Amino acid sequence: MTVIPYDVLAHEAWARLAQAADDPTHPMRLFLLATVDADGLPDARLMVLRGAGRRLGKIWFYTDRRSEKVEQLRKRPELCAVTYDCRDGVQLRLRGAATIHELDSEAAQHWSHTSTVVRALYASPYAPGRPLRLPDPRLMTIKHALDAGAEAVARQNFAVIETLVQTIEWLQLKDDDQRRAILYASTGWAVQPLAP
Numbered sequence: 190m191t192v193i194p195y196d197v198l199a200h201e202a203w204a205r206l207a208q209a210a211d212d213p214t215h216p217m218r219l220f221l222l223a224t225v226d227a228d229g230l231p232d233a234r235l236m237v238l239r240g241a242g243r244r245l246g247k248i249w250f251y252t253d254r255r256s257e258k259v260e261q262l263r264k265r266p267e268l269c270a271v272t273y274d275c276r277d278g279v280q281l282r283l284r285g286a287a288t289i290h291e292l293d294s295e296a297a298q299h300w301s302h303t304s305t306v307v308r309a310l311y312a313s314p315y316a317p318g319r320p321l322r323l324p325d326p327r328l329m330t331i332k333h334a335l336d337a338g339a340e341a342v343a344r345q346n347f348a349v350i351e352t353l354v355q356t357i358e359w360l361q362l363k364d365d366d367q368r369r370a371i372l373y374a375s376t377g378w379a380v381q382p383l384a385p
């Protein structure tokens with residue numbers, strides 16, 4: 190396993206994020222996204238990374254606008270997102286400020302790149318997390334085709350969580366080697382080594 194030198198951490202972190210957003214098999218495609226709920230308590234869930242770009246310093250997730258996390262981020266738009274590359278033991282912890290895009294041009298641009306399977310996730314008449322009196326078999330299968338009506342509903346429910354990343358914390362752990370550092374957007378991702 191290679192240990193990444195400090196001087197290339199910014200390049201390495203953003204390269205991994207961009208690759209993960211493009212490659213469904215990349216281990217860093219899956220993030221734990223943490224928010225704060227209405228009672229000030231922590232909440233977290235797994236999310237697929239859908240985009241990352243160093244030039245804008247942003248990452249993007251897709252979700253349903255009716256979901257709890259969107260409500261939470263509207264009230265308190267700070268988030269923390271953590272991912273792990275099991276191939277060489279690298280953890281990335283990103284902190285930033287979220288903007289929710291729904292029916293604007295940004296959401297439209299992301300929507301135009303989504304597959305039918307992704308679109309179908311947003312076509313449910315029920316808000317995610319809504320209690321059901323009985324399990325509904327129609328809600329248990331992800332659809333692979335949508336008629337125009339269902340697609341229009343899905344589009345209404347689709348939201349993009351755009352995050353302006355403020356810090357990236359890098360941690361690589363290996364038996365006899367460990368490195369921790371923080372990279373700040375405000376300094377152009379200059380690397381500040383930290384005690385692991």
Ligand SMILES: Cc1cc2nc3c(=O)[nH]c(=O)nc-3n(C[C@H](O)[C@H](O)[C@H](O)COP(=O)(O)O)c2cc1C
Nearest residue numbers: 233234235236237251252253256257258259317318
């Ligand atoms: C592997 C995996 C990937 C997931 N990806 C997403 C995703 O990209 N967007 C999303 O909204 N929910 C995703 N989910 C579901 C969330 O983890 C969560 O259960 C759901 O969004 C409701 O969260 P909330 O009630 O906090 O809003 C995923 C779940 C798993 C297990």
